[in-house]
Amino acid sequence: MVRAPCCEKMGLKRGPWTAEEDMTLVAHIEQHGHSNWRALPKQAGLLRCGKSCRLRWINYLRPDIKRGNFTSDEEEAIIQLHAMLGNRWSTIAARLPGRTDNEIKNVWHTHLKKRFESSSKPSGQAAPKRKAKKPAVAATASALEGPTSEPAASSPGQSLSMSPGQSLSTSSAADYSMASSLENTGSSSSESEEFQIDDSFWSETLAMSVHSSGSGMETSDTFGVDSASPSSSNDEMDFWVTLFMQAGDIQSLSQI
DNA sequence: AAATTTCGCAACCGCTGTCAC
DNA sequence: GGTGACAGCGGTTGCGAAATT
Structure with a gap:
C-alpha cells in the first residue's frame, strides 16, 4: 500500500x-x-x-506522566515484563503508570539491557562506567517552566504526578495499587544499589492479574491506561499478558 | 584546562494495524 | 473485498551534557 x-x-x-x-x-x-x-x-x-x-x-x-528517576522496583518490573513480552514497550508502559513507552525503551537500551545481559553472564559485573548525570528530563523540563505550563507541575523528582481525578481517571484501582506498590518501596535507585524487589510487589501484581481475568477476558479495564485508545489489540495483549503471568504463577506453584 | 569519549534523552522515520468509505 | 487515511508502535539517530583522559 x-x-x-x-x-x-x-x-x-x-x-x-x-x-x-x-x-x-x-x-x-x-x-x-x-x-x-x-x-x-x-x-x-x-x-x-x-x-x-x-x-x-x-x-x-501529558499531565499524568511521572517524571524523575526510575525506582529499582520499576526497573525490575521492566526487566521482568520485557522477559515476558519482549520489545512491546507500549504494553510494558501500560503496566507502569506514568511511564511512557519511549522512556522505558530508553531506560532499557541505556542501562537495563546491559545490566540484564551482564547479570545473565556467570561472572557478570554490572559496573557502570558513569553515574547518572541528572534527574531524568531535567534539561527539557526546565524549558517548560512557564506561567501556563501545566506539565511543568510534573517536575523532576516528583514522585507521582498523577492524581485520582486526573487524566488517569479511567485507570483502575489496580493501576493505583501497582503504582503505590512501586512508590512505597521508595527512593530512587542509586546505581550501586542492587535492585531487589519486594516479594509483595509481584504477588500483588500477579494476584491482580489473575483476579482480573477471573471473569473472562475483561482485562482491559484493569490495565488500560489510556481509555482513549480504541485498540482492541490492547485487550488481546492484556489477555496474553495475563496468560503469561498466570503461566508464570502456575509454574512457580508447580515448583513448590 | 582542553580535548575526547561516552552516555542519556528527545525526536524522527518507517512500518503495521485499524477503521471508514 | 479493496483502498486510502489515520493512529500507534518500535527502531534508530542526533545532539547536548557529563565523565574521562
Whole structure:
C-alpha cells in the first residue's frame, strides 16, 4: 500500500520543541482534545506535523506522566515484563503508570539491557562506567517552566504526578495499587544499589492479574491506561499478558 | 584546562494495524 | 473485498551534557 508521507515536509518545523510550542499544544488539547492528530497542528497554529504533536504530548506533555528517576522496583518490573513480552514497550508502559513507552525503551537500551545481559553472564559485573548525570528530563523540563505550563507541575523528582481525578481517571484501582506498590518501596535507585524487589510487589501484581481475568477476558479495564485508545489489540495483549503471568504463577506453584 | 569519549534523552522515520468509505 | 487515511508502535539517530583522559 502506498502511503503519503505523514506530513508535508515543506514549512513544517522539526527538532526540539520550544516552551511556546508546548504551551500552545497543551492549551489546545486541554480545550479541544486530540481527536484528530493530523488536523490538530493546523487548528492549534503549530508548524508541526500531527505525528510530532502526538509524540510530544504522549511522551512529555501529558499531565499524568511521572517524571524523575526510575525506582529499582520499576526497573525490575521492566526487566521482568520485557522477559515476558519482549520489545512491546507500549504494553510494558501500560503496566507502569506514568511511564511512557519511549522512556522505558530508553531506560532499557541505556542501562537495563546491559545490566540484564551482564547479570545473565556467570561472572557478570554490572559496573557502570558513569553515574547518572541528572534527574531524568531535567534539561527539557526546565524549558517548560512557564506561567501556563501545566506539565511543568510534573517536575523532576516528583514522585507521582498523577492524581485520582486526573487524566488517569479511567485507570483502575489496580493501576493505583501497582503504582503505590512501586512508590512505597521508595527512593530512587542509586546505581550501586542492587535492585531487589519486594516479594509483595509481584504477588500483588500477579494476584491482580489473575483476579482480573477471573471473569473472562475483561482485562482491559484493569490495565488500560489510556481509555482513549480504541485498540482492541490492547485487550488481546492484556489477555496474553495475563496468560503469561498466570503461566508464570502456575509454574512457580508447580515448583513448590 | 582542553580535548575526547561516552552516555542519556528527545525526536524522527518507517512500518503495521485499524477503521471508514 | 479493496483502498486510502489515520493512529500507534518500535527502531534508530542526533545532539547536548557529563565523565574521562
